[in-house]
Amino acid sequence: MDTKKMKNYAELLVRSGGNVQKGQLVVIGCDVENADFGRLVQEAAYDAGACEVRMDWVDDKISRTTYLRAASEIFDSFPAWRVEKFKEQDDRGAVYLHVRSSDPDALSGVEPDRLRRFTKVSREATKEHTRLTMGSFRRWSIIAVPSAAWAKKVFPDLGEAEAVEKMWQYLLKGARADGENPIADWEKHKESFDARVNYLNEKQFDALRITTGLGTDIALGLAKNHVWEGGGDVDKDGIPFFPNMPTEEIFTMPDRMRADGRVVASMPLSYQGNLIDGFEMTFKDGKVSDFRAKANQSALANIIEMDEGGSRLGEVALVSNTSPIGKMNTLFYNTLFDENASSHLALGKAYPKNLKGGDELSTEEFIAAGGNDSLVHVDFMFGTQDMNVIGIHADGREEHFLKNGDFMI
Ligand code: ZN
Ligand code: ZN
Numbered sequence: 001m002d003t004k005k006m007k008n009y010a011e012l013l014v015r016s017g018g019n020v021q022k023g024q025l026v027v028i029g030c031d032v033e034n035a036d037f038g039r040l041v042q043e044a045a046y047d048a049g050a051c052e053v054r055m056d057w058v059d060d061k062i063s064r065t066t067y068l069r070a071a072s073e074i075f076d077s078f079p080a081w082r083v084e085k086f087k088e089q090d091d092r093g094a095v096y097l098h099v100r101s102s103d104p105d106a107l108s109g110v111e112p113d114r115l116r117r118f119t120k121v122s123r124e125a126t127k128e129h130t131r132l133t134m135g136s137f138r139r140w141s142i143i144a145v146p147s148a149a150w151a152k153k154v155f156p157d158l159g160e161a162e163a164v165e166k167m168w169q170y171l172l173k174g175a176r177a178d179g180e181n182p183i184a185d186w187e188k189h190k191e192s193f194d195a196r197v198n199y200l201n202e203k204q205f206d207a208l209r210i211t212t213g214l215g216t217d218i219a220l221g222l223a224k225n226h227v228w229e230g231g232g233d234v235d236k237d238g239i240p241f242f243p244n245m246p247t248e249e250i251f252t253m254p255d256r257m258r259a260d261g262r263v264v265a266s267m268p269l270s271y272q273g274n275l276i277d278g279f280e281m282t283f284k285d286g287k288v289s290d291f292r293a294k295a296n297q298s299a300l301a302n303i304i305e306m307d308e309g310g311s312r313l314g315e316v317a318l319v320s321n322t323s324p325i326g327k328m329n330t331l332f333y334n335t336l337f338d339e340n341a342s343s344h345l346a347l348g349k350a351y352p353k354n355l356k357g358g359d360e361l362s363t364e365e366f367i368a369a370g371g372n373d374s375l376v377h378v379d380f381m382f383g384t385q386d387m388n389v390i391g392i393h394a395d396g397r398e399e400h401f402l403k404n405g406d407f408m409i
Helices: 003-017 030-046 060-069 070-075 081-092 111-127 128-134 148-154 160-174 183-190 193-201 297-303 326-328 363-368
Strands: 025-031 053-058 095-100 140-144 207-211 217-222 250-252 256-266 267-273 276-283 287-295 314-320 344-348 377-382 388-392 398-405
Touching: 003 030, 003 140, 003 160, 003 183, 025 030, 025 398, 030 217, 053 060, 070 111, 070 256, 081 128, 111 128, 111 297, 148 160, 160 326, 217 314, 256 267, 256 314, 267 297, 267 377, 276 297, 287 297, 287 326, 297 326, 297 344
Parallel strands: 025 053, 025 095, 095 140
Antiparallel strands: 207 217, 207 388, 217 256, 250 314, 256 276, 267 276, 276 287, 314 344, 344 377, 388 398
């Protein structure tokens, strides 16, 4: 990939994604395999006026060896200094930028119990940081760049160098970052969400009925005063940012007590280095009552059994099959890309912003209003080319607003 395009992409992450302001602390998470790109992001952040840019280097291979070889008790605690690090950064109003390139199979074969235990302790320890980021008190943004292992997984028939190059092209196109001026393209993209978001917010449907040819047939209650969002976010100081690049979804929060029916996944789910495939769930009164997966069912169980909220829904997101990623018809084995190709649900925590005044509620009040709370938030895809969504009013009237995978609004 040529340097100019990579520079533009780094700049897009810094300026549009995190919207770095003068004098701000910036924290960049990046895999060592993409160190060159990480350096471009660091420079772009200083160009935008950052006072300090910190790198959080990660390495898939180091993580894998740790999970395979460290003493078992290591996975039952999260180091206090790491909690303190988040606190210090959050207190300074840091912006978090994430450059993702994980191999979907990085942790395959790792004992699921080690992953489950460490996820639990780390989520518990960093709850305050999660509250700040999920509640948009702190800005954050995620983009993806290829790694060799990931590119080979997506394009197994190509040689490594070719696969990586093709992956760059797909990721940039999918993220609407391959034009002359991606920052301007994203401003236009942002405006295109308004009509649909406004329509759904005005309708205030009581429930959605979603069906697909794969067998999904579910009635999803929507919380009273739910808010549909899409096309980026605004933090508490009124500064806009894009948490995910790409973003093609419009989403809200289901009522945690009202989901009834069956959901059949339309794509495998890469979760913590394990690919959960061929799976479906049945919901009753908002809770998973039955689930099965052809591959890695134990990883799916880790999500559902994490806590009470892990077995309930925190997000319903609708994506048109005409988005650039939708049209690629490619499985990326990566949530950031796959969730923007296909409509999805999330098991686990709901975003407070998806409820009117949700930010000001205590956790108990949020739950009472229908919001879900959990240590996890995991998107899984069920959207298909033949998906239909009907909005149902409290008095039973129906409006069909998404037909054969695309919006009618
Ligand atoms: Zn989503
Ligand atoms: Zn989500």
